[in-house]
Amino acid sequence: METTLRARIRDGDGDAFGQLFDAYARSVYNHAFRLTGDWSTAEDIVSLTFLEAWRLRGRVDAEGGSLRPWLLGIATNTVRNTRRATRRHAAALTRLPPAEAVRDFADEVAGRIDDAELLAVVRLALDSLRRNEREVLALCVWAELDYAAAAQALGIPVGTVRSRLSRARKKLAAATRDLEPRRRSGQVRDSRVPAVRPAQEGK
Structure with a gap:
C-alpha cells in the first residue's frame, strides 16, 4: 500500500496526496505542538509541512515503507525555519527606532474645510501625489499605522515609508497653497461636487 502511495505521490x-494528508496530518500536528508548545503555531506548521512535502x-523513493518519518522530518525543519524567522523578525x-508620533493633519485640514470648494482643493492636492505617496499617506495618517506596520x-x-510620507506632506502642503488662490478666484468650482462625495466616510 505504502509503495503504491509513494509512487503516486512522486x-x-x-x-494520493490527499490520502497522505488524511493519514498523517494529526501526527504532524502533534509533533509540531510538542516542538512549539503552541496550538496555533502547530496548525501553521501542518500547513507549511504539507506544502513543502508537495514541493519535494x-x-x-517509489519503494519504501511509511512516509510518516519523511513528513515529520519536514515538520521539524519547518519549525526550525519558523523559529529562525521569528528570531530575525x-x-x-x-x-x-522608537515609533514616532505621526502628525495627523486630517483634523487640521478638516478644521479649515468650511465649504465644498475647499474640499475640491484638497482633492486636487491629493491627485498631485504619486500613487506610492498616496498609499503611504493613507496607511500612516488615515489608517494610523506606524512606520513599521506600513512598511510591512x-x-x-x-x-522608504518615511521618505515617501515626508514627500507627500510637502507636496500636499505646497499644492494646497498653490490651489488656495484659485479657490478664491473660483477656478475650481467645477470640481466641487465630485470632491465632496468621497468625504462622506468621515475622514
Whole structure:
C-alpha cells in the first residue's frame, strides 16, 4: 500500500496526496505542538509541512515503507525555519527606532474645510501625489499605522515609508497653497461636487 502511495505521490497524484494528508496530518500536528508548545503555531506548521512535502514530492523513493518519518522530518525543519524567522523578525524590531508620533493633519485640514470648494482643493492636492505617496499617506495618517506596520503592509523598507510620507506632506502642503488662490478666484468650482462625495466616510 505504502509503495503504491509513494509512487503516486512522486508522480504528483493529488488524490494520493490527499490520502497522505488524511493519514498523517494529526501526527504532524502533534509533533509540531510538542516542538512549539503552541496550538496555533502547530496548525501553521501542518500547513507549511504539507506544502513543502508537495514541493519535494519528486524526492520520494517509489519503494519504501511509511512516509510518516519523511513528513515529520519536514515538520521539524519547518519549525526550525519558523523559529529562525521569528528570531530575525524580533531582532529587526529591536533595531528599529522608537515609533514616532505621526502628525495627523486630517483634523487640521478638516478644521479649515468650511465649504465644498475647499474640499475640491484638497482633492486636487491629493491627485498631485504619486500613487506610492498616496498609499503611504493613507496607511500612516488615515489608517494610523506606524512606520513599521506600513512598511510591512507595502513590502518596503521603513526608511522608504518615511521618505515617501515626508514627500507627500510637502507636496500636499505646497499644492494646497498653490490651489488656495484659485479657490478664491473660483477656478475650481467645477470640481466641487465630485470632491465632496468621497468625504462622506468621515475622514
